[in-house]
Amino acid sequence: MxxxxxxxxxxxxxxxxxxxxxxxxxxxxxxxxxxxxxxxxxxxxxxxxxxxxxxxxxxxxxxxxxxxxxxxxxxxxxxxxxxxxxxxxxxxxxxxxxxxxxxxxxxxxxxxxxxxxxxxxxxxxxxxxxxxxxxxxxxxxxxxxxxxxxxxxxxxxxxxxxxxxxxxxxxxDRAAFRLGLLLFAIGAVKKVGVADQIAPLVESIYHATGPITWAQAVLAFYGFAVQIYCDFSGYTDMALALAIVIGVTLPPNFDRPYLATSLREFWRRWHMTLSRWLRDYLYVPLGGSRHGSTRMVAVILITMLLGGLWHGAAWTFVAWGLYHGLLLVIEHLAVRLAGRPIVVPRPVAVVLTFHLVAVGWVLFRAPSFGRAMEILSGLGAPVDFGALSGYAFVLTLMAAVFGLHRFDTIATIKTVAERLPAAVVVPLSVMLALICAALVADNPSAFIYFDF
Amino acid sequence: MSLNLRKLAATALVSAITLAATAVLGEVMLRIKNSDQRNYMIEMWRYSNELKRVAEDPALGHVHVPGAKARLQGVDFVINDLGMRGPPVGEKAADETRILMLGSSITLGWGVPEEETMRARVAAALPSWTVLNGGIGNYNTARSVRQFETAWRRSSKPDMVVLQYFLRDAEYIPPSEDNALMRHSQLAVTLWYIAARFFQGRSDVSGLEDHYHRAYQPDSRGYREMVAALDRLNAMAQEDGFRVVLAMIPDIHQLQNYPFTFVHRRMRDLAVARGWDFVDFMDVLGTYQGPELWAIPGDPHPNAVAHGMMGTLLAKRLSGDSR
Known part of the structure; x- marks a missing residue:
């Protein structure tokens, strides 16, 4: 279910x-x-x-x-x-x-x-x-x-x-019903209205064979970054919403991860409960940063490698974990060598961090290292914006997700649910659910006709 | 107005505005999504909106709009002056031989480019004949014969009528009601369809089998109207002197262990009883599974490959008849 x-x-x-x-x-x-x-x-x-x-x-x-x-x-x-x-x-x-x-x-x-x-x-x-x-x-x-x-x-x-x-x-908990309903509807929009809409295109590009165009590489690269966030955080929103109505507050799992300015910050915003688990039950018991740089590097790499393997039993997941481990090590060492926090303009840091994360997502999603390399190298193929014209819907969804990302927090949704009257929240939530149903309505495999 | 009543009215107004605003957002999203013309249901909806109009004769429901054009499900449709898909047709010349194909959306060539439709294949195989496409979506045999009787019998003057018969042609089609919301909103029509499917129950092949067994009961309304239409067509054929061929189109959901042979046998008997020729397209499509012949995934109309095979068989049989 x-x-x-x-x-x-x-x-x-x-x-x-x-x-x-x-x-x-x-x-x-x-x-x-x-x-x-x-x-x-x-x-x-x-x-x-x-x-x-x-x-x-x-x-x-x-x-x-x-x-x-x-x-x-x-x-x-x-x-x-x-x-x-x-x-x-x-x-x-x-x-x-x-x-x-x-x-x-x-x-x-x-x-x-x-x-x-x-x-x-x-x-x-x-x-x-x-x-x-x-x-x-x-x-x-x-x-x-x-x-x-x-x-x-x-x-x-x-x-x-x-x-x-x-x-x-x-x-x-009847008092929490309004918040639960709105949070569930927003989660459903992210999961069904965005992630499930982008998924078939991303799937078709990742699982195709042969050379890849710039447009395909761009759609796969950014498309999967949006898909995995909306899929996972949308499902989590629905879980939190259901729990709220049953009188239970579950811990949040996402806090606008694509606004992170560093990899360390990304992991404090992405799948937060797993990050804390890895920190508390693996990284710290293995020594953490208490035994010098060499030990810390090893512990970070082991933690992230096992974290990657936890996501799936394949070498691409191991590589994804190691990739993040290496980036975290570089960040740690850079700060230690500099002796002070490295200051980068926030927009630059956000864009850079997002793209480093998105490169990792290619490893995470690709069925093989070969296909991952084809997609990454496709980003360097001749630019052809015209080839994107057939993907208006997917591009609109992606733009909406990036545009609204800074508002995507439980606190914001809670504020909205508290400030708006039930006369708005209830029809809004019901209508969003209906729109999701309309977006996923598949072809019916039967003869259909309309006469007006 | 009491305070409570005023509060209730304000709540209802706010709710209605919220619903309307969110519905507009949903409509915009659906229109962008469906702009790729891969949603078969919406493409059928556009066909009805862009190529058809309400017929003056209530028994017909709807007819094509002469001169209308649209690109539907990635295929161009042009309706000629007679209200048929295909190239323009002038006055019939003295030495011209005309074949008119009557039928539904399958005959129309839904999902198939004009040059690859059954009509075009037969025309290419029999270049000395003029072949006309009288297929209209959501027509059953009763409607096809009625349209022929009231319009095309005089305007097209055929020498031969090929009645392309599909299993659904014995279904009664209730008069449709114009609904402004459904006519203009993709969101409304999609939600209506989801609800209809939810309450409709089984839609698999065994569900279809039950459905067709009921439709072909001799006392069912659609079946009686279909047989009456065959009799009227037969009377017109004898009066005007044109030949009639009944071409049976199988349901291509499942062609192996095909569950609808009882319909094919019934229609062959009805055709033979009227002295008509009978062509069964199962003879050429029966080696396939079914879905590989669909127009697009989810749309069980025959694709260009199926039209090619049906057109070739039909041309062969018609040229045999002409000798």
Missing amino acids: LFHSPTFLIFFTLFLTGLALVRGSGRVLYVTVASYIFYAWWYPPYVVVLAGLTVFAHVLAHRRLESTPLFVAAMLAGLLPLAVFKYTGFILANLGAIGYPVAAPPKWALPLGISFISFTAIAYIADCRSGRVTAEKGLLTTALFFSFFPHLIAGPVVRAHEIMHQMTSVRF
Whole structure:
């Protein structure tokens, strides 16, 4: 069930109706059951993975694991389902490629949200061990913390100190409905009205073979930068909106990342909850910047490499992570060598940072290094603005996203929702949802006629 | 007016203005998006707006506008003085032999350039004959025969009528209602269509099968009107002395394990009973899967390849008839 599918809208309407009727502590059980139904909708057997990781984290959080080897073993065990489901095929394919006789890669599907669930489990166990949070006594509350359906599939990566205490007060928050509705509609516009509209063109260019024109390279380069932002941040907006209506405030995941003036700032604005996770549970434990420049360089590279691999089991993701790691290292070293912050005019820094990030997106999106190089070299092909004339819709969407980017924050949307009357917010949100439906209406495969 | 009533009116006004303003934004976005002419539904909507007008005869619904031109789904359409797609047609010469093809949007050549339509293929194969395209979108057999009866019978004076029959031609077409919003707004027509599809239910091949079984019940209104139209065409043929050929066009959703052969058999029987020749295009299209012959993905009208094969078969059969 995707948040913008008709099935989910029916599910959520029924869910909210039920939530309004349930009283007291029964709400925790009700939302947990609904979350498990949501998760099981796609493939029921994988509910075992979600339940297993929940019980695993709940038990180990109470044990507090004083011994470091035991704690490391527990961390590795927590990552085992992710490793097995996500990386077995990748490892076997690479072993096969270098001549080892291995079995054919398994064809199992990746359990939904396994990357997010695993990271949540590890963070919870580690936070309980360090004393940052107290282990939740009730298994039911822990189960809701892990399975809470707004964050279950695509994050944000939640941490116990942020939302565990909110799990016991889930309710139908009527006062937050206006904000939730507007935020959900804006998220749907970003996901369905922008990202899904650009995706087919980007896909066709990245997966084509042969030489590439300047116009195609430009559309692929900027198009994917817009697509991935609107796809991910739009889905996150919808998740936050759903949670708000259930009385839960999830942590924000994006803060206008394409306005960043440096790579370090970009990672403080992009997928913020993952960045914090990598910082707190990988970068800092590995030594961070506490042991000199050489160690710091190594730690940054390892952190970003593993961060890249977390996004997908392919060498292009590893290269993307390393690329960002190298850029971060260069930034750190440049500041250290200069002995003071390097001052660059803000517009120049924003444009430069965006383009460095967009180069990384080519590695992230390309099916092979060869195609990535073709697209990047296509940017240097003879300029032909006329060839862009057939892409008015996609270019309009891209221009709108860049033009409105500085306003794209939860705080701004909250202010708008608070200041505008319901007579504006409700019809605006409903109409935006209808426009999204109209934009994604596909060709019907049936004979249709109109007579006026 | 009480305070509460005034407040309610203000709320309603603000809501209406918000809805209207957002709808305008949506309309603009859709128009930009659909400017690439790849949205089959919107292209059909434009066809209706740009090439058709309400007919004086309510039984026809709509007719082509003579002299109208449009580029639809990437293909140029020109309507001649007779209200048919294709080159201009003058007065019939004494030694001229004319073939008139009657039918729907498939006969019209929806999605197919003029020079690649079935009409053009037959004309190229039979250069001594004048071939006219009497296909009009959203016409069934009853409408095609009615249009022939009231207009083209006298204006085109055919020596042969090829009634191109598609499975939907036995469906009753209710009179359409003019709706200004639907006529002028792509957003309105798209949302209407989404809602219609949502409530319509199954649209797969098995859904079509059920649909056609119902449509070909002898007591269904569309079927009765179709048979009556065949009888009228037959009477006109005997009166004017022209030949009639019934050319059966298959539904190209699924050509392998084709589920609609019962319709083909029924139509062959109806044609033979009236002494007409019967051509079944399944003979040349039946080796395909189906979707590879579609005009564009999502639009199940036969493409230029299918028109080529159908035109070649038809020309062969017609030239055989002429001998």
